[in-house]
Amino acid sequence: MPETYDVIVSGIGAMGGAACYHLARRNLRVLGIEQYKIDHDQGSSHGRSRVIRKAYFEDPRYVPLLHRTYEMWRELEKATDLRLLHLNGCLNLGPPDHECIQGAKQSAEEHGLPHEVLNGDEIKRRWPAFKPNESDIGIYEPDGGFLVPEQCVKLHVDLACNHGADIRTEERVLKWSAKPDGVRVETDKDDYAAKHLVITSGAWLGNVVSEMTSLLCIERQVQLWFEPNVHEHCTAKRMPVFIHFTGDRAFYGIPMLGDEGIKIGEHHCGHITTADGINRQITDEDEANVRAYLSRHMPDANGLLRDAEVCMYTNTPDDHFIVDRHPRHDNVLIAGGFSGHGFKFSPVVGQALSDLILDNATEQAIDLFSMNRTGLGQ
Numbered sequence: 001m002p003e004t005y006d007v008i009v010s011g012i013g014a015m016g017g018a019a020c021y022h023l024a025r026r027n028l029r030v031l032g033i034e035q036y037k038i039d040h041d042q043g044s045s046h047g048r049s050r051v052i053r054k055a056y057f058e059d060p061r062y063v064p065l066l067h068r069t070y071e072m073w074r075e076l077e078k079a080t081d082l083r084l085l086h087l088n089g090c091l092n093l094g095p096p097d098h099e100c101i102q103g104a105k106q107s108a109e110e111h112g113l114p115h116e117v118l119n120g121d122e123i124k125r126r127w128p129a130f131k132p133n134e135s136d137i138g139i140y141e142p143d144g145g146f147l148v149p150e151q152c153v154k155l156h157v158d159l160a161c162n163h164g165a166d167i168r169t170e171e172r173v174l175k176w177s178a179k180p181d182g183v184r185v186e187t188d189k190d191d192y193a194a195k196h197l198v199i200t201s202g203a204w205l206g207n208v209v210s211e212m213t214s215l216l217c218i219e220r221q222v223q224l225w226f227e228p229n230v231h232e233h234c235t236a237k238r239m240p241v242f243i244h245f246t247g248d249r250a251f252y253g254i255p256m257l258g259d260e261g262i263k264i265g266e267h268h269c270g271h272i273t274t275a276d277g278i279n280r281q282i283t284d285e286d287e288a289n290v291r292a293y294l295s296r297h298m299p300d301a302n303g304l305l306r307d308a309e310v311c312m313y314t315n316t317p318d319d320h321f322i323v324d325r326h327p328r329h330d331n332v333l334i335a336g337g338f339s340g341h342g343f344k345f346s347p348v349v350g351q352a353l354s355d356l357i358l359d360n361a362t363e364q365a366i367d368l369f370s371m372n373r374t375g376l377g378q
């Protein structure tokens with residue numbers, strides 16, 4: 001089969017879309033293959049908002065990448081005249097000795113990020129929607145906020161197409177093989193050949209790379225939108241995005257956008273499932289779980305349920321990402337396992353993948369995401 005492409009990208013969601021853009025803008029012949037339409041609601045990149053923040057409680061080593069990703073979102077805004085970053089602040093709320101509160105503080109202090117440490121009274125005075133626990137403090141980061149994932153994915157794909165990428169939708173990758181001089185990909189519609197393969201298939205990664213099945217854990221997540229009882233307390237002007245660590249649980253929220261209601265979810269609480277077997281129905285338990293939180297901590301937001309959507313996390317054992325070469329094939333790259341916090345990094349992941357293909361190395365700080373640490377490395 002003649003080789004028509006330099007790179008095939010399998011899975012065009014957040015990371016695949018960004019990879020196609022960065023590869024195509026550097027003049028490679030790119031084919032992107034997506035099993036659904038672009039901007040679908042079956043994977044991990046739908047739900048009208050994704051938090052972006054720099055005081056990273058997960059690990060301060062993410063902060064240099066966060067600086068770069070903010071820069072890249074701003075470059076995209078400049079190039080397109082679109083508003084992508086909605087920076088209404090981010091509040092990390094919880095007990096002072098909680099590891100995530102300490103982690104957010106550590107990232108902010110180590111990297112000199114603008115932030116304030118607030119007590120419960122100050123939090124209630126500034127943002128009346130919140131009713132924190134007595135001993136809670138807040139790490140408030142004015143540079144935090146949110147992105148609209150559907151807009152961002154579509155933008156990366158549109159820009160990739162403008163640079164000549166060939167994006168095929170409603171086509172499923174069934175099999176692939178790799179030799180040192182090239183890769184072959186078989187879909188339910190055709191066969192293709194290229195020099196390199198990039199696999200960004202999100203929650204389906206284990207189906208496409210069998211070595212990774214046992215490593216990854218697919219978690220069902222529900223995002224719910226409520227009609228606030230007190231609208232003026234729940235708009236982006238009157239409250240930041242937040243994550244509240246309470247007991248051993250964590251709830252997050254994004255203020256009302258237009259007339260959509262306030263969005264609330266619980267981080268890492270879902271049933272373990274598979275991408276094809278997941279229950280996509282919203283259950284009474286899904287709603288009751290979040291209502292119990294709202295009635296105690298955000299009564300002003302605890303109105304009618306307006307909408308709800310099921311989504312998936314693809315967790316690694318240490319909750320850090322995997323962005324690296326395939327354990328056995330140098331010309332196959334993998335970006336996956338984004339463990340419920342990857343969206344904000346999609347531009348920088350797209351750039352790192354294109355650097356690895358074109359320059360054999362990247363300046364982006366992706367050491368933390370090596371395949372080696374998983375025991376699957378080369």
Ligand SMILES: Cc1cc2nc3c(=O)[nH]c(=O)nc-3n(C[C@H](O)[C@H](O)[C@H](O)COP(=O)(O)OP(=O)(O)OC[C@H]3O[C@@H](n4cnc5c(N)ncnc54)[C@H](O)[C@@H]3O)c2cc1C
Nearest residue numbers: 011013014015035043044051173202204311338342343344
């Ligand atoms: C409820 C929820 C809230 C979140 N909140 C945040 C947040 O606030 N901030 C943040 O930064 N991150 C957040 N995340 C995480 C973030 O959204 C994900 O890490 C990110 O979207 C993952 O992108 P992806 O490209 O890996 O997956 P996806 O965007 O799902 O893309 C994978 C694509 O591959 C396609 N595909 C799979 N298999 C095949 C195949 N065989 N053939 C063709 N196509 C295939 C799929 O259809 C899909 O389109 C959240 C996630 C969820 C679910």
